[in-house]
Amino acid sequence: MKLRIMTEPQQGADYARLRTVAQATEDLGFDAFFRADHYLKMGKGSGLPGPTDSWVTLAGLALETSRIRLGTMVTAATFRLPGPLAITVAQVDQMSGGRVELGIGTGWFAEEHTAYGIPLPPLGERFDRLEEQLAIITGLWATEVGETFSFAGRHYQLTDSPALPKPAQRPRPPVLIGGTGPRRTPRLAAKFADEYNAQFHSVQDSAAAFARTREACEAIGRYPDSMTYSVAQTVCCGKDEAEFRHRAIAIGREPEDLRENALGGTPGEVAAKIAEFAEIGAERVYLQVIDLKDLDHLELLASEVSPQV
DSSP, rough: EEEEEEEOGGGTTHHHHHHHHHHHHHHHOOEEEEEESSSSOOOOSSTTTTTOOHHHHHHHHHOOSSSSEEESSSSTTSSOOOOHHHHHHHHHHHHHOOOEEEEEEEEOHHHHHHHTTTOOHHHHHHHHHHHHHHHHHHHHHHTTOOEEEEEOOOSOEEEEOOOOSSSSSOOOOOOOOOOOOOOHHHHHHHHHHHHEESSSSOOHHHHHHHHHHHHHHHHHOOOOGGGGEEEEEEEEEEESOOOOOOOHHHHOOOHHHHHHHHEEHHHHHHHHHHHHHHTTTTEEEEEOOOTOOOOHHHHHHIIIIIGOO
């Protein structure tokens, strides 16, 4: 089981804070640093000093880390055109020496689109656009040097693209698709993704989502075990009950809710819950840490939870 750190910078974190967390992630032995791709805070709090761009952040971290994987959970397809996104990800992959992973989804948070003038089509159209984006991005990366790539879709058209630059990873950086939608998400994952992620759901619901994705793989003749299966869960851990409750209050969550619906409790409790996800086939857990100033939390997870999983 690989443990990855996932952050929500839109809630209030500048690049310096993200760099500190990413470097701690690397120093403490975690597998990867991922960040959300949002431009507006959610819920209570000021969101100060304001949002940071996910791929600008990862470009910086590519030069300031050396081992950990770097990625998005997840880039919104509404934010960027597919051709420029393929260029951006390929460049950051080169800068990192081949450590980048592209998590991508439809986009969903209406308020951030309104706040920054980003169109948000209806959900059906967003899925159509996402499918075309996936075909374009993976197609550009797969095109041999010296050849060109063209695409004629309903929403995007490319003509004789030189399909450059190429990412450092060949044939491409891993593509991650998440969500528990019953039909289109499993189908898109089976067709395009290297990893499927069930986000913030129970063990039972995550198992059902894994099963749907496996079935979608089989339906197109893909070996289901060629997919990596993972989950994302909020984590709140304390060395004892008092510390756990203190951390829960600090992030505005009820301790009982965290125990029931997230990875909450003492190190043994958190490790036991992770083991339940391992039993249904999860190979990676993305630990969503909310308080990015609490580096002691990361140290506890590394020293007391990681050895148990």
